[in-house]
Amino acid sequence: MHAQIKTYSDTEIIVLLRGHGINPxxxxxxxxxxxxxxxxxxxxxxxxxxxxxxxxxxxxxATVYNTLGLMAQKGVIREVIADPTKIFYDPNxxxxxHFYDVTRGELRDxxxxxxxxxxLPSLPKDAALEGVDVIVRLRRVK
Amino acid sequence: MHAQIKTYSDTEIIVLLRGHGINPxxxxxxxxxxxxxxxxxxxxxxxxxxxxxxxxxxxxxATVYNTLGLMAQKGVIREVIADPTKIFYDPNxxxxxHFYDVTRGELRDxxxxxxxxxxLPSLPKDAALEGVDVIVRLRRVK
DNA sequence: CTTAATGCAAAGGCTTTGCAGAGAC
DNA sequence: GTCTCTGCAAAGCCTTTGCATTAAG
Numbered sequence: 471m472h473a474q475i476k477t478y479s480d481t482e483i484i485v486l487l488r489g490h491g492i493n494p495x496x497x498x499x500x501x502x503x504x505x506x507x508x509x510x511x512x513x514x515x516x517x518x519x520x521x522x523x524x525x526x527x528x529x530x531x532a533t534v535y536n537t538l539g540l541m542a543q544k545g546v547i548r549e550v551i552a553d554p555t556k557i558f559y560d561p562n563x564x565x566x567x568h569f570y571d572v573t574r575g576e577l578r579d580x581x582x583x584x585x586x587x588x589x590l591p592s593l594p595k596d597a598a599l600e601g602v603d604v605i606v607r608l609r610r611v612k
Numbered sequence: 613m614h615a616q617i618k619t620y621s622d623t624e625i626i627v628l629l630r631g632h633g634i635n636p637x638x639x640x641x642x643x644x645x646x647x648x649x650x651x652x653x654x655x656x657x658x659x660x661x662x663x664x665x666x667x668x669x670x671x672x673x674a675t676v677y678n679t680l681g682l683m684a685q686k687g688v689i690r691e692v693i694a695d696p697t698k699i700f701y702d703p704n705x706x707x708x709x710h711f712y713d714v715t716r717g718e719l720r721d722x723x724x725x726x727x728x729x730x731x732l733p734s735l736p737k738d739a740a741l742e743g744v745d746v747i748v749r750l751r752r753v754k
Numbered sequence: 755c756t757t758a759a760t761g762c763a764a765a766g767g768c769t770t771t772g773c774a775g776a777g778a779c
Numbered sequence: 780g781t782c783t784c785t786g787c788a789a790a791g792c793c794t795t796t797g798c799a800t801t802a803a804g
Contacts, residue, residue: 493758493759493803495758495759495760495802495803496802497759497760498759514793515793515794516793529760529761530760530761530762531761531762531794532760532761532762532763532794532795532796533759533760533761535793535794535795536759536760536795536796539794539795549696551693551694551695551696551747552693553693554691554693554699554768554769555769555792555793556792556793556794557696557793557794571739572742580732580733581733582731582732582733584730584731584733585729585730585731585732586729586730586731587727587728587729587746588726588727588728588730589724589726589727589728590722590724590727590748591722591723591724591726593750594750596752596753596754597713597750597751597752597753598750598751598752598753599748599749599750600714600749600750600751601748601749602746602747602748602749603745603746603747603749604729604744604745604746605693605744605745605747606732606741606743606744606745607741607742607743607744607745608735608736608739608740608741608742609739609740609741609742610738610739610740611738611739611740612738635778635783635784637777637778637783637784637785639784639785640784656768657768657769658767658768671785671786672785672786672787673769673786673787674769674770674771674785674786674787674788675784675785675786677768677769677770678770678771678784678785681769681770696793696794697767697768697794698767698768698769699768699769
């Protein structure tokens with residue numbers, strides 16, 4: 471029913487980064503730790519910037535943005551486009567879908583592997599499928 | 613198989629705007645005309661700005677942005693979030709889904725009413741469904 | 755020493771806002 | 780004349796970039 475949510479240790483994060491050709495510097499590990507620490511809830515660059523700067527040692531905004539861009543480009547994480555004002559970064563690169571809480575601005579995984587999209591028409595011959603994103607938008611009510 | 617694509621005359625656009633409580637000024641009609649003229653392909657605010665300024669009489673950028681925002685808020689059109697760099701405006705407010713061509717930056721309707729999303733889990737009790745967006749991303753290949 | 759990464763500040767791109775001038779009735 | 784709309788320019792966000800400084804081996 472639910473995909474198992476794996477938690478990543480620093481060691482595993484380092485292996486993961488190396489496996490994607492990314493040199494695991496202190497800052498990069500700090501950033502990845504935030505994303506991989508709660509894999510079913512996703513953060514924006516600014517969220518990560520704040521989280522990573524809660525502790526004693528900080529990371530600059532430029533490094534946060536550049537690192538998230540790098541990790542997305544290398545396939546360690548993926549961007550999720552759900553809100554016109556910011557990009558969310560998802561540490562799960564396997565196909566799955568999302569709930570977007572428009573009231574709170576929170577993006578989280580739909581933790582079910584039962585979601586299916588059917589009836590899609592075929593693509594033009596000169597086009598390749600990049601992916602299918604399903605975003606279920608919900609609003610909090612009192 | 614295909615939803616019938618209706619084309620709107622200026623008269624119909626005016627009726628539509630009035631029906632949503634929007635005073636149909638010259639500029640607003642010019643803007644709506646671009647969106648409703650090709651209902652299955654969608655434009656960003658800047659696209660509309662350019663289109664509307666191809667002719668002799670122009671519309672300012674502020675008015676284009678404000679008008680699109682107004683029409684979205686009043687439910688004449690809807691925003692589609694498919695690209696992190698810009699918002700697309702869709703004149704079709706009925707439930708349907710989209711192809712996003714990441715190579716060309718083009719958003720268009722999936723013109724099939726057969727697309728279905730199944731297996732969605734139930735929502736939290738204090739949440740209401742806003743909508744389900746399916747975006748099929750494709751890349752052009754040579 | 756040499757290459758790579760970080761961080762500050764400035765610049766960019768999309769969008770919103772303040773406000774004065776123009777238009778509608 | 781009053782209310783609304785338009786448009787210019789400035790400001791606001793989020794994100795990227797240039798470049799000097801610092802870290803790594």
